Amino acid sequence: MDIKQVKTLEELQKLHTDTFGKNGTMTLRLKGMKDLNNDARAALNTENTTLREAFRIRQEELENSEMLAVLAKQKLDAAAPVEDREQKGQGQLHPLTYALYEFTNIFESMGYGMRSGPEIEDDWHNFGALNFPDHHPARDMHDTFFLQSGDILRTHTSTVQIRAMDKEGVPIKVFAPGTTYRTEMDATHTPMFHQLEWLHIDKNVTAVDLVDTIKTFLSLYFGTTDMPLRLRPSYFPFTEPSLEFDMQWDKKTGVIGTGKDWLEVGGCGVVHPNVLKNVGVDPALWQGHAGGPGFDRMIMLKYGFNDLREFFKGDIRWLKTNGFSIEGAE
Ligand code: DAH
Secondary structure: OOHHHOOOHHHHHHHHHHHHOOOOHHHHHHHHHHHOOHHHHHHHHHHHHHHHHHHHHHHHHHHHHHHHHHHHHOOOOOOOOHHHHHHOOOOOEOHHHHHHHHHHHHHHHOOOEEOOOOOEEOHHHHOHHHOOOOOOHHHHHOOOOEOOOOOEEOOOOOHHHHHHHHHHOOOEEEEEEEEEEOOOOEOOEOOEEEEEEEEEEEOOOOHHHHHHHHHHHHHHHHOOOOOOEEEEEEOOOOEEEEEEEEEEEOOOOOOEOOOOEEEEEEEEEEEOHHHHHHOOOOOOOOEEEEEOOEOHHHHHHHHOOOOHHHHHOOOHHHHHHHOEOHHHHO
């Protein structure tokens, strides 16, 4: 049978076995090779190679056309409003999008307004204004993507603190969920990830408000009444004191808000006077707190996802089983 006539991968597989399998036609001929003269051997070798290559090419062609057939069936109008698509059973909210609705509800209920900033940033907004001196080792902790223009991909959402205060001044009470980038990749890190920044500056805002904010946020997000917290001293150039906050959970059962284990959530602190000075705010009059946990892991934990990479594959089939209905988000 001519390989080109084969119409399906199964047929091709069968023909392959008939040819190269244990008792395949080519296998048997190759076994008899020792009885052939040199010319005949060379000819057989060439035939063998050509045939294998023909199989490989046909396999690729068939795989491609089967994939195209599958894709054609999944026809999706990506430009249609998401509500329309969902009504047709075509679309759902990505867990990340859904989390944005949840975070927005929670932070707005605490009196924070949403802000955003660009993902391509300059050194000043990502580092300088946040009190990272030039050549300071703290910059090394941010494995930065540098662009040829000299700009960078923002390594954290703390950039939005600077942009928001530059624009609006103080008092200010804002949150900024967004995409961030670092050159890291392993089972729990991807080069693209997400952070949720908040910033609250006023005349009488203190570290007590900071703890209250974290506790309220985590309790509301994870549906507990009073999330047990652990605060550990840390270092960030843009806060003083700087803290890492952990929440309680049970590693074995995955239960959150109780148990003997602590899960690291993110960094926070009291905004450093130099940061306020850098945006023209007098630190003798104004003070406040900020934080910026990564939230991909929070979503994974809340909904039991165990591979972060699935979030970013853009696979519509994964989304169909793991996406959220629009109604739930309203
Ligand atoms: N931007 C920090 C990071 O990516 C996290 C952080 C720490 C944000 C302290 C803050 C803060 O707003 O106050 O590691």
